[in-house]
C-alpha cells in the first residue's frame with residue numbers, strides 16, 4: 001500500500017450509467033461505515049484528459065472499487081483511471097475490487113458486446129499502444145475476484161451494497177478506536193464479554209451488559225476492543241461509542257453535547273440543533289430507537305445521564321446491544337442489565353508484560369532489571385493503570401534509583417495499594433490527592449509531574 005494513503009476507497013465508475021443511482025447508494029453506504037471515499041464528481045465538466053489530482057487520489061487510496069457498467073469502456077477517462085489503478089495494485093499492493101453492474105462479467109472479461117463496440121471506436125480515435133494498455137488493464141481487473149449484482153442477493157441492490165461494503169471494511173481491517181498503547185491480554189477478556197453479550201446466539205432480545213470495576217482496571221479498554229470487533233460484523237444499523245459520559249455530563253451544556261454526539265453517530269443529526277436537554281430526549285426517543293443499534297456508554301456514574309440519553313430497554317429495537325462501563329453499579333440500575341462483567345486483574349505474566357512495555361519498550365524486562373521488575377509488578381495487583389504508571393515512572397531510571405523507589409514502595413502495606421487506587425488518579429479531587437500522597441503513593445505524584453512537564 002502507498003505510504004501516504006489518505007482515502008480508504010477510490011470509486012471508479014461511469015457517470016452516465018450509475019452516478020445518480022448505484023454509485024450514489026454505494027457512496028452513502030461507504031460513508032455509513034466510516035470509509036473515507038474519493039469520488040470524482042467532475043467528469044462531465046472537465047476535459048478529456050485525466051488530471052494529476054485524480055491520479056494522485058488513486059495512489060492515495062487503500063482500495064479501488066471499479067464499477068463496470070455498460071458505458072464504462074466507452075469512457076476514455078474511466079479507462080485511464082483503470083490503468084492507473086492496476087498500476088497501483090502492482091506497485092503498492094492496492095486492493096482492487098470489481099463490481100459488475102447490469103453487465104455480464106464474461107462480456108467485460110472477453111471485451112464483448114458493448115465493450116467490443118467501445119474498443120472498436122477507440123481504435124479509430126486513439127493511439128494503438130494506448131488502447132492496448134486499456135485492454136490489458138481491463139482484462140486484468142475483470143479477472144479479479146469481485147461482485148456480480150445479478151448473482152448476489154437476488155439482484156437486490158441495497159442488500160448487495162451492504163454486503164459488499166461490509167466485506168470491503170473487513171478487508172481494510174479498520175479499527176475505529178485506539179484501544180491501548182500496548183494492548184495485553186485483551187483477547188480473553190473480550191471473549192468473556194462476548195459470552196455475556198450472547199453474540200451469535202441469534203437471539204433477538206435487547207441485550208444490556210455492564211462492565212463494572214474499580215478505576216484503572218481496564219473497563220473502557222475492553223469496551224473499545226469489543227466495539228471495534230463487532231460494530232461492523234453484526235447486523236447493527238447504527239452504532240455509537242459515547243466516551244466519558246460522566247465527566248462530559250458535568251461540563252456546561254454537557255447533556256446536550258452527549259445527545260448531539262449520539263444522534264450524530266447514529267447518523268440522525270440531519271443538521272438539527274438540539275435546543276435543550278428535554279428536546280433532545282424527545283428527538284432520541286422518536287428517531288434513534290427504531291433502529292437496531294450498538295451503543296457503548298462509557299463511564300456512567302449517575303442515573304441522570306441515562307435519562308438524558310433516553311436509554312430505556314423497553315424503547316429499544318430488538319437485537320440492539322448496550323454496553324455500559326461504570327465504577328458504580330447503582331448508577332445503571334435503571335437499565336435492568338442482563339449481566340455484569342467484572343474484568344479479571346491482569347495475571348503475573350500479563351502484568352510483567354504491560355509493565356515492561358512501559359518501562360523498557362519491550363515485552364519483558366531488560367537484563368539486570370528482571371528481579372526488580374518482578375518486585376515492582378507485585379505491588380500493582382494486576383491493575384493496568386498502576387502498571388502503566390509505575391512502568392513509565394521508572395523507565396529512565398538507573399538500578400540504584402529503582403532500588404530506592406522500591407524501598408519507598410515497600411512501605412505501603414501490600415494489600416493496600418489496590419484499595420487506595422479505587423479511583424483512578426485523574427478523578428481524584430485535591431483533598432483526595434493529598435490523602436493519596438500521604439499514604440506514600442509517590443509514584444503517582446512523580447508521574448503527574450512528568451506528565452505536566454511534557455504538556
Ligand SMILES: Nc1ncnc2c1ncn2[C@@H]1O[C@H](COP(=O)(O)OP(=O)(O)OP(=O)(O)O)[C@@H](O)[C@H]1O
Pocket residue numbers: 179180181182183184185186213214215216217218219220221222299325327354384385388423424
Ligand atoms: N489489557 C490492557 N492492556 C494494556 N493496557 C491496558 C489494558 N487495560 C487497560 N489498559 C490501560 O490502562 C489504563 C486504564 O484503563 P481504562 O481506562 O480502560 O480503565 P477504566 O477501568 O476504564 O478506568 P476508569 O474507571 O478510570 O474509567 C489505560 O491507559 C489503558 O490504556
Ligand SMILES: [Mg+2]
Pocket residue numbers: 219220221298299325
Ligand atoms: Mg474508563
